[in-house]
Amino acid sequence: MSALQKKTQKATQQLTPMMAQYMEIKAANTDNMLFYRMGDFYELFFDDAEHASRVLGIQLTKRGQLDGKDIPMAGVPVHSANDYLQRLIRAGFRVAVCEQMEDPAEAKKRGHKAVVRRDVVRLVTPGTLTEDTLLEAGQHNFLTAVFQFGVSSLNGHSETSSKTAQYALASVDISTGEFLISQVNETDLAGEIIRLNPSEILMPDTFVNHSILQDCAEQLKTSITPVPDAYFNSATGEHDLKAALNVSALEGYGAFSKLELASIGAILKYIELTQIGKKPVLRSPKRHGANEILVIDAATRINLELIQTTSGEKEGSLFGAINRTVTGPGSRQLSAWISSPLQNVTAISRRLESVDFFKSNETLRVHIRKSLKGSPDLARALSRLVLDRGGPRDLAAIHGTLEKAIDISGYIANIKALVSPPELVGHISGMLERAQSPLADTLKRALADELPAVKNAGDFIRQGFSNDLDEARMLRDDSRKIIASLQQRYADETGVKALKIRHNNMLGYFIEASTNNAKPLMIDPFDKTFIHRQTLANAMRFTTLELGEIENRINMASEQVMKLEQDIFLNLIEQVVDQEETLIGISESLADLDVYCALAELAEEQNYVRPVVNNSTHFEITGGRHPVIDIVLQKNKDSAFIENDCILNASEQDDLQDTHAQKNEDAGRLWVITGPNMAGKSTFLRQNALIALMAQVGSFVPAKRAHIGVVDRLFSRVGASDDLARGRSTFMVEMVETAAILNQATDRSLVILDEIGRGTATFDGLSIAWATVEYLHDVCQSRTLFATHYHELTALSEQLDQVVNATTQVKEWQDQIVFLYKIVLGAADRSYGIQVAKLAGLPQCVIARAGEVLKILEDHDHRETKQNLIQDLPLFAAVRPQSVGATHDPVSQHINKIEQELEQINPDMLSPKEALDVLYRLKSF
Numbered sequence: 001m002s003a004l005q006k007k008t009q010k011a012t013q014q015l016t017p018m019m020a021q022y023m024e025i026k027a028a029n030t031d032n033m034l035f036y037r038m039g040d041f042y043e044l045f046f047d048d049a050e051h052a053s054r055v056l057g058i059q060l061t062k063r064g065q066l067d068g069k070d071i072p073m074a075g076v077p078v079h080s081a082n083d084y085l086q087r088l089i090r091a092g093f094r095v096a097v098c099e100q101m102e103d104p105a106e107a108k109k110r111g112h113k114a115v116v117r118r119d120v121v122r123l124v125t126p127g128t129l130t131e132d133t134l135l136e137a138g139q140h141n142f143l144t145a146v147f148q149f150g151v152s153s154l155n156g157h158s159e160t161s162s163k164t165a166q167y168a169l170a171s172v173d174i175s176t177g178e179f180l181i182s183q184v185n186e187t188d189l190a191g192e193i194i195r196l197n198p199s200e201i202l203m204p205d206t207f208v209n210h211s212i213l214q215d216c217a218e219q220l221k222t223s224i225t226p227v228p229d230a231y232f233n234s235a236t237g238e239h240d241l242k243a244a245l246n247v248s249a250l251e252g253y254g255a256f257s258k259l260e261l262a263s264i265g266a267i268l269k270y271i272e273l274t275q276i277g278k279k280p281v282l283r284s285p286k287r288h289g290a291n292e293i294l295v296i297d298a299a300t301r302i303n304l305e306l307i308q309t310t311s312g313e314k315e316g317s318l319f320g321a322i323n324r325t326v327t328g329p330g331s332r333q334l335s336a337w338i339s340s341p342l343q344n345v346t347a348i349s350r351r352l353e354s355v356d357f358f359k360s361n362e363t364l365r366v367h368i369r370k371s372l373k374g375s376p377d378l379a380r381a382l383s384r385l386v387l388d389r390g391g392p393r394d395l396a397a398i399h400g401t402l403e404k405a406i407d408i409s410g411y412i413a414n415i416k417a418l419v420s421p422p423e424l425v426g427h428i429s430g431m432l433e434r435a436q437s438p439l440a441d442t443l444k445r446a447l448a449d450e451l452p453a454v455k456n457a458g459d460f461i462r463q464g465f466s467n468d469l470d471e472a473r474m475l476r477d478d479s480r481k482i483i484a485s486l487q488q489r490y491a492d493e494t495g496v497k498a499l500k501i502r503h504n505n506m507l508g509y510f511i512e513a514s515t516n517n518a519k520p521l522m523i524d525p526f527d528k529t530f531i532h533r534q535t536l537a538n539a540m541r542f543t544t545l546e547l548g549e550i551e552n553r554i555n556m557a558s559e560q561v562m563k564l565e566q567d568i569f570l571n572l573i574e575q576v577v578d579q580e581e582t583l584i585g586i587s588e589s590l591a592d593l594d595v596y597c598a599l600a601e602l603a604e605e606q607n608y609v610r611p612v613v614n615n616s617t618h619f620e621i622t623g624g625r626h627p628v629i630d631i632v633l634q635k636n637k638d639s640a641f642i643e644n645d646c647i648l649n650a651s652e653q654d655d656l657q658d659t660h661a662q663k664n665e666d667a668g669r670l671w672v673i674t675g676p677n678m679a680g681k682s683t684f685l686r687q688n689a690l691i692a693l694m695a696q697v698g699s700f701v702p703a704k705r706a707h708i709g710v711v712d713r714l715f716s717r718v719g720a721s722d723d724l725a726r727g728r729s730t731f732m733v734e735m736v737e738t739a740a741i742l743n744q745a746t747d748r749s750l751v752i753l754d755e756i757g758r759g760t761a762t763f764d765g766l767s768i769a770w771a772t773v774e775y776l777h778d779v780c781q782s783r784t785l786f787a788t789h790y791h792e793l794t795a796l797s798e799q800l801d802q803v804v805n806a807t808t809q810v811k812e813w814q815d816q817i818v819f820l821y822k823i824v825l826g827a828a829d830r831s832y833g834i835q836v837a838k839l840a841g842l843p844q845c846v847i848a849r850a851g852e853v854l855k856i857l858e859d860h861d862h863r864e865t866k867q868n869l870i871q872d873l874p875l876f877a878a879v880r881p882q883s884v885g886a887t888h889d890p891v892s893q894h895i896n897k898i899e900q901e902l903e904q905i906n907p908d909m910l911s912p913k914e915a916l917d918v919l920y921r922l923k924s925f
Contacts, residue, residue, distance in 0.1 A: 017115045019045075019064060019071070025098055025120065032096040032123060033088065041075040042097070049074040055091045056084050082133045085124055089134065092223065095124040123274040126223045127200025130175045130280075130384050137377065138323075138331030140178060144171040144198035145267035146189075146213060147232045149259055168259040170267045171196050176332075176379035177281035177584065181260055182288050187744065190216055190298035195339045197307065198222055202270055204229045216298070221312075227270060234258040237265025244268060244282050253285055281383045283584055291712075294341040294696050297744075299737045300716040304689060305628075306338055318690055321628040322699070324601045326373040328380075329587055330594025337595065341696035343710055348613050351596075351698025353421035356610055358600035359700070364412065365597050371407050372594050376400045378587040382580065385573050392451040392460035392569070398576055398583065399443035405435035405586050408593065424596075431589040434582045439575055446572060461565050469564040475550075476557035482550060483509065490544075494520050494530075501547070507533065509551040511542040518542075599699045606631065608700035611691075616709035617669075617748060619648035619692070619783050623704030626687035627694065630702055642680070642821040643704070646671075646688050648783040668802035670777050670784040672793050674828035675808030677836050680821040681787040682718055684808075685752040688785060689716055692750055711783075712748040715741040717756065731759030738772060747781040754787045766790045777802055794827035898922060 015023065018038075022045060026034050033051065035042035044052045045063070049072040053060040062070040076084040088095055101117040108114065127143030135141050148167045165186040172179050184192045193201070193216040200223045203213055208226050217224045238261050242250060250256060256264070264285075271280060302310060305317045314320040319338050325331045342348050358365045376397030384390035385398075409431045448462045461469055475482065487501040490511065498517045503509050510533055513521065518540040521530040534541040553560075576583070602608065623643040630641040648669045673681050691701045695708040717737050738756060745751055756772050757765030769790050776784050777800045786793075797803045807828040809820040817835040834854060838847050905918060 015066065016064060017113055021115050021118060025096075025118065029096040029120060029123075032094045034120075035076075035081065035095055035097045037078070037097075037099045037118060038075075040078050042078060042081055043073060043075040045071055045073050047072075051093065052076075052084075052088070055093070056087055058084075082131050085131075086134045089124065089126055089129070096120045097122045097124060121276055123276070125200055125225070125274055127198060127202075127225075128174050128271065128274045129199070130380065130387060130389055132377070132380065135175055135380070137328035138325075139335060140173045140197075140332050141175055142171040142173050142178075142180075142196050142198040143200050143202065143267060143270070144169055144193070144196055145202040145232075145263045145270070146193075146207070147204065147259060147263040147266065148207075166259060167192075168257065168263040169193070169196070170260065170263040171198060172267055172271065172280075172282070174271060174275075174280045175383050176329075177283040177383060179283050179285045180288070181256070181264070181285045183257060183260055186212070187740065188295060188297065191296055191301060194220065194298045194301045195296070197339070200225055202227050202231075202266055204232055204266075219298075219302070225270075227266060231266040231269045232262040233265050234261040235265075237261035237263070237268070240265055240268040240272075241285075244279065245284070254287060275387060278387050281379075281386050281580060281584070288340060292343055294343055294693065294711055295713045296341075296693075297713075297715065297740060299740070300689075300714055301339075303716040303718050304686060304693070306693075307335055316628065316632075318628060318693075321631045322599075322602050322694075324598035324605075325594045326369055326598070327375045327591070327594050328377045329591035330372070330598060333591040334595045334598065337697045338693070341693050342698065343696065343712060345613055345615055345710055348696055348698050348710075350421065352610055352613070352700075354424050354592075354596045355599045355603065355698065355700060357421050357424060358597050359603050362604070365600055367411055368408055368593060369597050369601065371404055371411075372590065372597075375404050375590065378583060378590075382576065382583055382587075385576055386580070390573070391454045392447065393453060395443060395569075395572055395576070396447055396451055399440060399447060401583075401586065401590065402435050402437075402440040402443070405431050405590060406440065408590075409435065424593075431586055434586050437579065437582065439579050442575060443572065446568065455566065455569050456562075458562055458565055461568050466564065466568060469561065469568065472557050472560040472564055475553050476561050479554045479557070482554070486547065486550065487511075494526055496520055507541070509543070509547055509554075510534075511544070511547065512539050513542075514539055603700035606702060609703055609705060611695040611701050611703075611706035611708050613695050613708050613710060617783065618707055618709045619646070619669075619688075619750070620705070620707040621646045621688060621691055621701075621703050622706070624687055624691055624706070625702040626683050627690055627702045629683060629687075644680075644684055644687075644821075644823045646684075646785070646823070648785075668804040669781070670773065670786060670800070670803045671806045672773065672796060672803060672827075673785060673787040673806045673808070673823065674789070674791055674794060676810060676817070676819075676828070676833065678839075679808035679810055679819045680823070681808055682754055683821075684823050685718055685754055685785050685787055686716070689714060689750060689752050709783075710748065711750045712746055713744060713750075715745060715749060715751045715753075715782075717741060718752060718754040734759050735768075742772065742775055742780065745776070745780040745782040749780065749782040751776060751780070751782045751784040751786075753784065755789065756786070758789065766792055769793060770796070773803065774800070791828065 022034070022036055025036070026045075026048075033044060033048045035044065037043075043063075049060060052058060052074045053072075056074075056076070058074050058076065061073050063073040064071050085095060097120065098118050099121045101119050104116050107116045125143075127141065129135055129141055146167060146169050148165055167184055167186065167189050169182045169184070169192060170180075171182075180196070182192055189212050193213070197220055201213060201217060202225050203210065205226045206229060207213060213224065216222070238250065238256070241256075241261070241264050242248060245253070296304075296306075301307075307317055307319045308314055309316040319335055323331060323334055325334055342351075358368075378397055378401035381390065381394035381397035385394050446461055446465050448460050451460050452458070463470060463473075483501050487499065490501075491497050491499045496513055496517050499511060499513045499521075501509060502512050511521075511530065515535075515538055520526060521540075521542055522532065529544055530542040531544065532540065533543050603610075622645050624646060625641045625643055633639065633641050648671065673684070675681055687702075691703060691706060692708050692711050693714060694701045695706060696711065717734070734756070738753070741751055741753070753772070757767075757769040759765070760768075769788055770793060773786055773793060773796055776782055776786070777796075781802075794805045797805045804825065805827045806823050807826050809822040809824055811818040811820060812835075817839075834847060834850050837850065901918075901922060907915070910918065
């Protein structure tokens with residue numbers, strides 16, 4: 001017996017039966033806060049109560065004692081429990097929900113000390129949420145299991161690679177049934193986790209110090225849950241997956257590796273434990289192979305701010321800027337598409353055709369978006385119903401979605417002139433066929449117009465759907481009318497007009513008549529019907545079998561109504577579950593339609609163009625705009641975004657299927673971009689990366705013309721940050737990310753790099769940047785945009801045939817610079833750093849001194865000479881008075897005059913008028 005069990009056993013001897021029951025259940029759920037149901041409240045005790053009081057801000061009370069000390073207690077109302085659950089989950093807690101498994105009246109039958117049976121019905125963790133109030137409508141809530149060979153037993157098989165560690169990830173969104181499988185090497189592991197953005201990561205106990213997983217969890221603010229290594233078993237995974245999919249063989253779903261089956265086994269085991277045996281909706285597993293989606297590493301996803309900004313906000317991200325969906329499922333689908341752009345040209349073209357179709361058919365697009373707006377979330381409603389957490393409104397969500405599907409598909413089918421792309425034909429025809437099922441009609445007839453949130457509230461079945469239910473409701477609601485009707489009939493049949501049917505707590509319902517009037521009831525033929533019950537001084541009381549039956553029925557009516565409604569509710573759920581696959585298909589089709597229409601709306605609204613996407617290595621964008629900044633400028637009514645072109649031609653042999661695309665003799669596959677800070681280099685880099693990504697998502701793009709040869713990997717090294725927790729400086733982080741790019745980029749990749757080498761000494765940094773450009777050109781042969789302040793790198797255009805120089809245009813005017821935000825071919829003559837510093841507001845004397853030093857340095861070419869000159873330069877503090885006083889700079893002269901004037905003033909001796917005169921005099925300077 002463990003120490004905890006001994007403590008629990010000792011405690012139960014001192015506690016009431018109810019608290020003893022609590023201790024027993026808590027002992028089995030030590031890692032979770034226990035929501036212990038007591039009537040209309042979930043109560044928490046001991047440490048759980050103290051934690052809840054602190055996190056939730058609820059009153060801490062006490063109930064009983066243990067070892068002479070008060071037992072802390074806190075509680076939350078059952079009807080608002082979800083709000084409190086949400087706050088606890090966000091605070092990092094897990095909750096075991098313990099419900100009453102029987103009516104308290106049943107417990108009393110076992111004796112006055114009997115305790116209501118209770119048991120844990122669910123474990124609430126970040127990755128197993130299903131309630132709308134706990135979830136974000138537009139984002140998936142993935143639970144992800146991560147596994148690597150060599151960590152635990154795989155049923156005797158060992159496939160560990162000594163060269164490249166392989167990881168399998170199984171991800172399930174229990175709220176929708178979405179099921180994803182992927183297998184990546186260690187280099188791509190972080191990018192894959194960032195792509196999935198799980199709320200909870202499962203890993204073997206032996207992974208507890210895994211640096212990549214820990215870093216990703218910290219970045220995403222994701223919960224990590226270590227589970228026993230034994231959960232990751234390939235044989236168990238295969239068995240459980242077959243059971244979950246209700247199949248005897250998995251060949252129809254593709255070939256699963258031992259590694260993948262092990263991760264699947266762990267996630268299915270965890271779901272079984274947290275759902276206490278209930279089986280959630282589980283869709284057919286989808287696998288994204290290495291050649292199916294655009295591979296984007298973790299640093300690039302963060303730099304490009306695809307789904308959220310670096311501060312964690314949706315607004316300001318690519319998703320936040322281009323999202324025009326009108327439903328939760330559509331928003332989730334668009335987010336998934338942006339996170340996982342395609343590589344397959346045929347699949348990309350199908351999406352583009354569908355977007356083009358809806359862009360060209362505005363009336364149809366408007367109708368679909370209007371019909372979909374406010375559409376219920378079928379997938380999440382279905383999941384709750386299957387897990388027995390649903391209510392009448394979830395059934396209404398199923399019905400509402402079916403009606404939307406019938407309306408939309410029927411509307412499209414009636415437009416005979418439309419020629420839909422094959423992708424849409426499958427969606428629409430299949431959706432219409434699936435939606436027109438008896439289930440839609442059954443739900444419409446069954447559900448009332450006004451529905452409660454929970455099934456126990458009752459009165460959610462429409463009048464007329466069930467005769468038995470209608471009769472029970474009539475008994476419950478119209479008992480007085482029933483009794484009055486019976487009384488009138490008895491009076492008419494017996495001729496005793498003064499006969500009354502009355503009720504009291506002792507006898508229940510009874511028939512009463514005065515002693516004189518009651519005589520007919522005691523003789524033939526009525527004596528066999530009316531049974532004498534009681535004689536009073538002036539009256540007699542009777543009953544009948546019919547009255548007794550009615551009384552029983554009235555007494556049982558409320559319970560009967562509840563039971564009949566629950567039976568009907570369960571029957572409706574069974575019908576829904578029988579159509580699970582059909583309903584999932586409808587949900588997916590509507591989500592796709594929402595995304596297609598949203599992207600078409602975006603293209604029309606923002607004047608986007610359909611890109612040409614093929615298997616070449618061509619990259620040409622004419623009049624490109626940054627999709628996020630462009631929209632922000634429009635919303636803020638600022639100046640218009642300056643368009644820019646970008647042509648990266650890899651070879652003369654590219655298949656230029658775009659008739660507008662012409663080979664530019666000045667274009668190469670690697671651009672070295674120079675120019676001052678703030679002139680738009682980083683924006684230009686990012687916008688081209690985002691345009692390529694949007695094209696492979698299947699979206700129109702912000703440009704006048706675009707031709708994108710499919711990109712296999714996208715890399716972005718823009719911006720600077722350190723990683724102090726892991727002992728990495730800004731420069732070290734830069735070098736790690738650069739190394740990842742150089743080791744993985746291919747001739748089909750797109751690389752954007754900004755300021756490589758700037759974090760170290762000038763000549764070291766220049767050397768690294770120089771070698772990096774050569775490696776990208778000669779070895780990787782990637783399409784590359786390389787921004788730099790090292791003007792020396794522009795010389796590479798004369799040595800490397802695929803290097804082209806480009807620069808940001810600026811205009812000098814009255815000793816100021818104006819940024820034109822235009823990228824043109826050529827090299828910058830200087831960096832304008834001092835002018836930018838002046839714009840930033842550095843003190844004028846610092847600007848003047850920097851100009852002096854820069855002139856001296858620019859007059860000398862050799863490093864040794866520069867070092868000597870720098871050593872001979874007087875210190876700033878020493879030269880400041882002379883340089884400021886001697887300079888002809890008018891600002892410096894004004895400063896000197898003001899300082900002299902201020903030295904002569906004694907504020908304490910000035911009158912108000914004299915002080916005002918001084919101010920005017922100072923102003924004149």
